[in-house]
Amino acid sequence: xxxxxxxxxxxxxxxxxxxxxxxxxxxxxxxxxxxxxxxxxxxxxxxxxxxxxxxxxxxxxxxxxxxxxxxxxxxxxxxxxxxxxxxxxxxxxxxxxxxxxxxxxxxxxxxxxxxxxxxxxxxxxxxxxxxxxxxxxxxxxxxxxxxxxxxxxxxxxxxxxxxxxxxxxxxxxxxxxxxxxxxxxxxxxxxxxxxxxxxxxxxxxxxxxxxxxx
Numbered sequence: 001x002x003x004x005x006x007x008x009x010x011x012x013x014x015x016x017x018x019x020x021x022x023x024x025x026x027x028x029x030x031x032x033x034x035x036x037x038x039x040x041x042x043x044x045x046x047x048x049x050x051x052x053x054x055x056x057x058x059x060x061x062x063x064x065x066x067x068x069x070x071x072x073x074x075x076x077x078x079x080x081x082x083x084x085x086x087x088x089x090x091x092x093x094x095x096x097x098x099x100x101x102x103x104x105x106x107x108x109x110x111x112x113x114x115x116x117x118x119x120x121x122x123x124x125x126x127x128x129x130x131x132x133x134x135x136x137x138x139x140x141x142x143x144x145x146x147x148x149x150x151x152x153x154x155x156x157x158x159x160x161x162x163x164x165x166x167x168x169x170x171x172x173x174x175x176x177x178x179x180x181x182x183x184x185x186x187x188x189x190x191x192x193x194x195x196x197x198x199x200x201x202x203x204x205x206x207x208x209x210x211x212x213x214x
Contacts, residue, residue: 002184003051003054003179004179004180004181004184005180005184005188006051007151007179007180008180008184008188009188010047010051011034011151011152011180014038014039015038016034016036016038017032017033017152017185018032018033018035019031019032019195019198020032020033026158028205030205031205032185032201032205034124034151034152034154036048036072036123036124036151037072045075045079046082046083048151049076049078049080049082049083050083051151051179052076052079052080052121052149052151052179053083053084053086053087053089055149055178056080056119056149056177057084057087057089059147059177061146061149061175062117062146063116063117063118063119063146063147064091064092064116064117064118065093065094065114065116065117065118065119066080066081066084066092066094066118066119066121067093067094067114067118067138068080068094068095068120068121069095069096069120069122069130069131069133070095070097072122072123073095073120073121073130076121076122076123077093077094080093081093093112094109094112094113094114095109095110095111096108096110096137097109097110108137109141114137114141114143115141115143116143116144117144117146118138118143118144118145119145119147119149120135120138120147120148120149121148121149122134122149122150123150123151124151124153125150125153125176127164128167128168128171131148131168131172132171132172135172145172147174147176148168148174148176149176149177149178149179150165150176150178150179151178152179152181153165153176153178153181153182155181155182155183155206155210155211156182156210157210157211161211182206182210185202186199186202186203186206189202
């Protein structure tokens with residue numbers, strides 16, 4: 001089984017990827033929903049870090065450190081750093097505060113100073129706001145954002161014809177790697193007869209809101 005199919009199976013089993021009717025930020029009614037906040041125990045977080053680590057290694061990205069945007073990126077970046085270290089790739093990592101601290105060590109960055117080629121780790125890209133803020137933080141520190149790794153690419157149009165992932169790629173000129181995407185989800189559902197109704201709903205949604213390839 002491929003990494004993407006393993007990850008989808010894992011996310012469904014943990015209730016992180018679920019099916020039904022969910023209203024998105026864009027006001028659309030989606031037949032599926034992904035909530036990484038439900039990876040909420042040690043075993044799940046450890047497994048999630050290992051999935052990300054495999055994706056990072058498989059993408060052959062050249063990097064010097066890891067960065068996780070607050071808040072969901074904080075436990076994520078720590079778990080991925082540990083998983084990569086267990087694979088013999090020991091990288092420093094950091095994350096940001098939402099508000100600057102004016103005492104103690106101060107500033108908005110916690111952990112290793114941002115330097116060199118910085119890989120951003122996030123769960124999903126909805127409007128691209130988190131990535132844009134991360135890219136600005138990294139560049140303002142005279143470091144270089146070298147890519148973004150996310151859990152799920154919904155491959156869904158935003159306000160225009162491009163998806164949020166495509167917009168990030170074009171705007172910032174950095175690669176975006178996903179553990180799985182909508183095509184992978186459809187392929188998984190096609191392989192499970194008990195999920196035929198979910199498959200029909202997801203395919204209908206993709207036909208209505210899916211992106212054009214670029």
